[in-house]
Amino acid sequence: MRSHLNTRAPLAHEVLAAVLQVRSDTLRVLLWRRALDPHLGRWSLPGGRLRPDEDVETSIRRQLAEKVDVRQLKHVEQLAVFSAPDRVPGPRVVATAFLGLVPSDVDPAVPEDTEWHDVDALPRTAFDHEAIVLRARDRLRSKLSYTNLGFALAPEEFTISALRGLYSAALGYKVSATNLQRVLQRRGLLIPTGHTAAPGRTGGRPAALFSFAAKDMHITDPFAVLKPPPRR
């Protein structure tokens, strides 16, 4: 049987985050270039060691604060544990991976050795970090469909066509502005702010500005099938 008190096999725990943002109509991830061996010169995810007094979410938020303003990080969620014994060289390190989202209207001041990379054209990455990025991308793509997670990609106020661009970049295919608006309106996620955006140089009807009703993630499309019977 097991004992909670036995600590004979020390092991390190790190937290890593794939911080995603839509920039220039492309879904990007924040990576930094390793300045040390192992894997010198490869690109890796921000993060670091778990401290004794913090849980994993507190830890990743603390470590990201060095790179991204906390107020700019609209959403953070656990992805999975990566624990292959040889996932990093040297002493064993188990990692808890996170997804982080930054809205498209901010440009966080990031350190010199960091860059935003297209998630669909990653450079040579360190360790198992590519798998983590892809997991984050897939999680975002799923959740855009059945939650209100779009709020974490968008500015406070936005036009429907801007939102369409964000969804298209994140999902990897063109989304219809018309139907996107319908879906989000039906679910009560969109609030018209009453303001309008200035039309472009070439004219056109000025776009209405909207904001998201909620700024915390929740599920908007809970049951695809096998719904519970209605209460009478």
Next chain:
Amino acid sequence: MRSHLNTRAPLAHEVLAAVLQVRSDTLRVLLWRRALDPHLGRWSLPGGRLRPDEDVETSIRRQLAEKVDVRQLKHVEQLAVFSAPDRVPGPRVVATAFLGLVPSDVDPAVPEDTEWHDVDALPRTAFDHEAIVLRARDRLRSKLSYTNLGFALAPEEFTISALRGLYSAALGYKVSATNLQRVLQRRGLLIPTGHTAAPGRTGGRPAALFSFAAKDMHITDPFAVLKPPPRR
């Protein structure tokens, strides 16, 4: 910045599993009664320490093998990391939690101090194990709707009404046998075996037996909304 080589803060990692099975029309979880302090007498999840040479999934499968025949464990998946610094008394232990599923037709030989408990009427549990059980229950409930995960709750061959019972117990509300069959058939998950079950004592048409087409989990209802455009 971080270093992979620094191991100055040793910390233990354990794996825990909420193993679920439908027994007597109730969704149950396998718990064992702690024989040691802390939390002597409370009920806790099976699991134990992560060894240096195994990843977390290998580890939980090894540890469960002592309690449940591996061939009886039809599905295992990661739930989340539980990492509050004080989640267990004494030296810190971070846990990776899993969901495990056992089909309804087997009755694994379990140790003396282990019992199956109704997930909706848990006894006094140790540490944060209740939260883990509830997380496992919710994960199962969601996935029954948009994946083929039912295969992991059902015997190799089953009648639709037996399957209805399993889904109802797992979901916590009555499911219509008619519509359950329609949904699963439409998705191509059910294969008629050609066999029939003997009618009950009171007569009735003999039920046809079915099996699941796949025995690995996959998503059957991938996009609720914002579907990708059809390829031409």
Next chain:
DNA sequence: TCAAAAGTGTTGTTGATACACCCATGA
């Protein structure tokens, strides 16, 4: 008055639920 961009009206499709009806067996 024309082009451009935003937004709405309308229709058709799909996947699901509800429920009536038919089927096959034991007593």
Next chain:
DNA sequence: TCATGGGTGTATCAACAACACTTTTGA
């Protein structure tokens, strides 16, 4: 032939996609 449970046919409903059409602006 009746009671009991199993299975199918069919109506209805809701969510969504597609697309035509209207609105509002700049030039």
